[in-house]
Amino acid sequence: MANLILGAVITGILTGGVYALMASGLTLIFGVMEIINIAQGALVILGAYLSYWLQANYHVDILIGLLITMPIMFFLGVAIEWVFIRPLKINRTMLSILVTFAIAMIIEGVLTNRVGADYVELNAWYVNASFKIGNYYLPYIYVFGFVLSVILLIGLYLLLYRTKFGYSLRASMQNRTAAELIGIDIERVSAITFGIGVALAAAGGVAFGATNLFNPGSHYDLISRLLVIIVLGGLGSLRGALIASIAMLVIGDVTAVVWSPVWSSTVFFIVLVAVLVIRPQGLFGQTEGRKQ
Amino acid sequence: MKVFRIVFPLVLLAAFIAFPFVFTDPATTTVAVFTLFFAAAGVGWNIFSGYTGYIALGHAVYFGIGAYAMALLCQDWNIQPGYAPFFLLPLVGLIAAAFSVFFGWIALRTRRHTFVVITIATFFIMQLMAYNLRAITNGSAGISLPIPFDWTADFFNIPFYFVALAILVLAFIASWWIHNSKYGLGLLAIRDDEDRALGLGVNTGPFKLIAFVISAFFVGMVGGLHAYFNSSIFPPFAFDALFDVAIALMAFLGGLGTLYGPILGALILVPAQQYLTVQAGSSGYNLIMYGVIFLVIILLLPEGILPTISKRWNRWRASRNRAEATPDIVTSPGAENSVAVESSGKGVEQ
Amino acid sequence: MSLLEVQNVSKAFGGIQALTTCSLSVEEGSITGLIGPNGSGKTTLFNGITGYEKIDTGTIQFSSQSITNIRPDQVFRLGIGRTFQLTRIFPRLTVMENMHVAAQREGMKELLSRWSSTHEQKRALELLDFVGLTKLKDTPAANLSYGQKKLLEFAFVLIAEPKVILLDEPAGGINPTLINQLAEQIRTLNKQGVTFLVVEHNMEFVMGLCEKITVMHRGSNIAEGTPQEVRSNPAVLEAYLGD
Numbered sequence: 001m002a003n004l005i006l007g008a009v010i011t012g013i014l015t016g017g018v019y020a021l022m023a024s025g026l027t028l029i030f031g032v033m034e035i036i037n038i039a040q041g042a043l044v045i046l047g048a049y050l051s052y053w054l055q056a057n058y059h060v061d062i063l064i065g066l067l068i069t070m071p072i073m074f075f076l077g078v079a080i081e082w083v084f085i086r087p088l089k090i091n092r093t094m095l096s097i098l099v100t101f102a103i104a105m106i107i108e109g110v111l112t113n114r115v116g117a118d119y120v121e122l123n124a125w126y127v128n129a130s131f132k133i134g135n136y137y138l139p140y141i142y143v144f145g146f147v148l149s150v151i152l153l154i155g156l157y158l159l160l161y162r163t164k165f166g167y168s169l170r171a172s173m174q175n176r177t178a179a180e181l182i183g184i185d186i187e188r189v190s191a192i193t194f195g196i197g198v199a200l201a202a203a204g205g206v207a208f209g210a211t212n213l214f215n216p217g218s219h220y221d222l223i224s225r226l227l228v229i230i231v232l233g234g235l236g237s238l239r240g241a242l243i244a245s246i247a248m249l250v251i252g253d254v255t256a257v258v259w260s261p262v263w264s265s266t267v268f269f270i271v272l273v274a275v276l277v278i279r280p281q282g283l284f285g286q287t288e289g290r291k292q
Numbered sequence: 293m294k295v296f297r298i299v300f301p302l303v304l305l306a307a308f309i310a311f312p313f314v315f316t317d318p319a320t321t322t323v324a325v326f327t328l329f330f331a332a333a334g335v336g337w338n339i340f341s342g343y344t345g346y347i348a349l350g351h352a353v354y355f356g357i358g359a360y361a362m363a364l365l366c367q368d369w370n371i372q373p374g375y376a377p378f379f380l381l382p383l384v385g386l387i388a389a390a391f392s393v394f395f396g397w398i399a400l401r402t403r404r405h406t407f408v409v410i411t412i413a414t415f416f417i418m419q420l421m422a423y424n425l426r427a428i429t430n431g432s433a434g435i436s437l438p439i440p441f442d443w444t445a446d447f448f449n450i451p452f453y454f455v456a457l458a459i460l461v462l463a464f465i466a467s468w469w470i471h472n473s474k475y476g477l478g479l480l481a482i483r484d485d486e487d488r489a490l491g492l493g494v495n496t497g498p499f500k501l502i503a504f505v506i507s508a509f510f511v512g513m514v515g516g517l518h519a520y521f522n523s524s525i526f527p528p529f530a531f532d533a534l535f536d537v538a539i540a541l542m543a544f545l546g547g548l549g550t551l552y553g554p555i556l557g558a559l560i561l562v563p564a565q566q567y568l569t570v571q572a573g574s575s576g577y578n579l580i581m582y583g584v585i586f587l588v589i590i591l592l593l594p595e596g597i598l599p600t601i602s603k604r605w606n607r608w609r610a611s612r613n614r615a616e617a618t619p620d621i622v623t624s625p626g627a628e629n630s631v632a633v634e635s636s637g638k639g640v641e642q
Numbered sequence: 643m644s645l646l647e648v649q650n651v652s653k654a655f656g657g658i659q660a661l662t663t664c665s666l667s668v669e670e671g672s673i674t675g676l677i678g679p680n681g682s683g684k685t686t687l688f689n690g691i692t693g694y695e696k697i698d699t700g701t702i703q704f705s706s707q708s709i710t711n712i713r714p715d716q717v718f719r720l721g722i723g724r725t726f727q728l729t730r731i732f733p734r735l736t737v738m739e740n741m742h743v744a745a746q747r748e749g750m751k752e753l754l755s756r757w758s759s760t761h762e763q764k765r766a767l768e769l770l771d772f773v774g775l776t777k778l779k780d781t782p783a784a785n786l787s788y789g790q791k792k793l794l795e796f797a798f799v800l801i802a803e804p805k806v807i808l809l810d811e812p813a814g815g816i817n818p819t820l821i822n823q824l825a826e827q828i829r830t831l832n833k834q835g836v837t838f839l840v841v842e843h844n845m846e847f848v849m850g851l852c853e854k855i856t857v858m859h860r861g862s863n864i865a866e867g868t869p870q871e872v873r874s875n876p877a878v879l880e881a882y883l884g885d
């Protein structure tokens with residue numbers, strides 16, 4: 001049993017890294033734009049299908065294919081922000097939920113129409129092979145996915161803390177109005193941030209698609225998990241997204257082993273509810289800031 | 293104007309009552325029944341989300357609880373098919389309301405953005421529970437409800453139509469009463485500026501929770517009725533994510549927070565949705581169309597139909613009798629997000 | 643007898659000490675001023691008194707009753723009203739409806755009855771007349787000009803007949819005619835027994851209106867006295883001109 005639990009913890013951490021990648025895009029978008037992108041799950045699935053298509057038709061390795069899919073998804077994200085999010089002036093957050101939900105439905109509809117509702121999975125030599133460490137067989141893909149996440153998250157960190165653009169982005173997260181007053185082009189920052197969030201979703205799509213069977217309808221379960229993660233971590237907190245992802249996945253995987261896989265999703269949500277009762281702003285969220 | 297406000301709903305009610313006798317085709321009345329389901333649930337949902345501004349996207353939970361409560365009560369109490377199950381509806385509503393006290397209390401501890409997510413999370417928990425608590429819910433096999441075999445195909449929809457109408461009328465009366473009451477004013481103040489309302493003596497915590505529970509009551513009843521109409525329920529039907537989004541969209545379309553908005557939204561969207569499902573089926577087209585309609589509505593009419601009309605009307609009236617303002621710098625209307633720049637006593641606008 | 647007594651209050655936001663052993667007392671029936679450079683903690687103090695922020699140490703007393711860290715609605719019901727620097731009114735409600743939010747009622751039956759009783763309506767109209775907004779009573783508050791919103795906020799705070807009103811920069815952003823009108827209204831109400839604590843940057847306004855002024859700097863009170871005394875106090879001059 002202890003062996004199984006340890007194994008579950010390790011897989012939990014590894015898959016947690018992947019979820020952190022998808023969740024970080026979501027929380028970043030919220031932090032800068034104060035909107036909740038319900039389409040993030042669908043965009044992950046879209047990214048997964050793009051990789052699948054490149055691999056099935058052009059034999060492009062799924063990880064190498066990211067060099068193609070991530071830029072495409074980046075521009076898709078910018079386009080979505082520009083066309084559908086920017087026009088929302090009043091009641092932005094709530095309307096953005098409905099708008100992004102509509103976008104998710106359209107993506108699901110288009111995918112169902114083009115590729116059908118059958119489950120597929122991404123393939124590569126490292127998807128089904130594993131290597132042995134001590135007593136465990138660790139599928140390569142888990143480690144690769146984790147490494148990918150780490151690389152991209154470090155990249156994100158560098159972007160945020162070492163570049164001028166990152167500075168603008170962080171300023172916009174802190175205080176939109178003040179950022180505008182010191183000359184930051186909020187609209188441009190928002191569009192690019194959304195693009196980054198979607199590009200990260202593409203990367204997440206590869207890792208997710210290689211470790212799970214998916215079909216166009218898989219985005220519901222995915223987005224609900226991602227939402228739980230970012231709320232648990234605190235809306236807008238990247239650190240929170242990372243920690244919450246890993247914590248949730250570890251708890252989920254351990255529950256699957258100790259109790260039953262059927263309950264692992266439920267435990268997910270119950271932990272969220274329990275934490276929010278004690279700390280309504282999430283682990284690293286901000287309490288209501290200084291009131292004027 | 294006052295007379296109009298009382299006469300109009302009565303005329304509308306009369307139209308609703310007459311409808312199934314004029315359009316007797318069961319296909320039409322089925323669409324009408326669904327419209328009434330959504331209208332009733334929408335009006336109920338609006339009492340909370342429309343008035344307080346907290347968008348609850350997990351109300352399908354109460355729909356589902358209502359559905360399962362109805363199914364289980366019929367099963368355990370051996371209710372005979374026919375009119376008997378209808379009398380269970382108030383109890384079903386109360387059961388849903390009881391759950392909402394617990395979930396609402398937890399959810400309302402959070403602020404608006406987190407609140408939306410936690411309502412969604414609650415929904416998914418309950419959906420999973422429905423699948424997993426097989427002993428109670430029979431898992432994905434579902435539960436069947438009594439079927440009134442002696443009701444002919446032509447007649448079947450009629451009782452459901454009128455019971456749904458009754459729920460709608462009840463929800464509407466509740467909504468109307470609250471809207472005109474001091475309690476309702478408090479809710480609307482919460483919507484505009486919750487902390488300010490608190491600072492003026494409004495009991496925001498209990499106010500919000502009570503609205504939440506009332507809305508769950510109505511949505512729960514609709515869930516129970518829908519379950520009986522469908523004759524069987526299983527987890528994805530009872531806990532349907534699209535249901536939440538549908539009532540939210542209808543309320544937004546008609547006008548969130550208005551009395552008639554959700555009804556208008558349902559009258560427009562439900563027949564459209566039914567038509568699309570028939571046309572497009574499962575090739576994904578229905579989802580695409582639905583999503584596109586969604587987007588068009590939200591981007592073109594972000595405030596909803598009724599508030600947009602009402603604003604135009606008010607502007608027309610205002611231009612006829614210009615109000616005498618206190619001598620001051622006059623600014624453009626709707627200055628909600630103005631950044632007032634002050635410079636030692638001299639007034640500078642925005 | 644001091645109506646409102648703030649004693650050695652401290653409040654920190656993370657690393658920033660907004661208030662440091664700040665003390666203040668407001669005599670019943672007075673118009674007391676609170677001035678200080680930007681960032682001296684005036685609004686934080688207001689927030690602490692009215693329950694919008696929790697204070698870390700110290701006590702706040704109202705009529706000898708402790709009101710330290712109680713909820714904003716409790717503060718209001720005890721008889722302390724306040725306005726905000728950037729006016730907070732209810733934009734989607736009409737002027738009349740705005741007035742009624744603050745009108746207090748007790749009991750469930752009351753809450754379920756119509757939002758405006760004859761008595762409340764009469765009082766609301768009186769107050770709207772007092773501030774000159776009667777003609778706009780059915781206008782959505784969002785359509786009001788900045789100055790009109792300030793007057794509305796002033797009016798609806800009054801509807802609950804508070805004993806003390808905390809005004810946060812009432813003269814900010816409005817023209818001189820309106821400022822004078824406001825000063826007159828404050829004096830009239832003061833004669834009727836309402837106590838005022840006014841935060842302001844407009845020196846002319848404060849000096850002309852207030853009997854006693856407390857000066858804050860960097861989270862603490864550094865001086866107090868009559869307008870003349872404060873004007874010639876070297877510590878005050880340094881606080882404003884120095885740094």
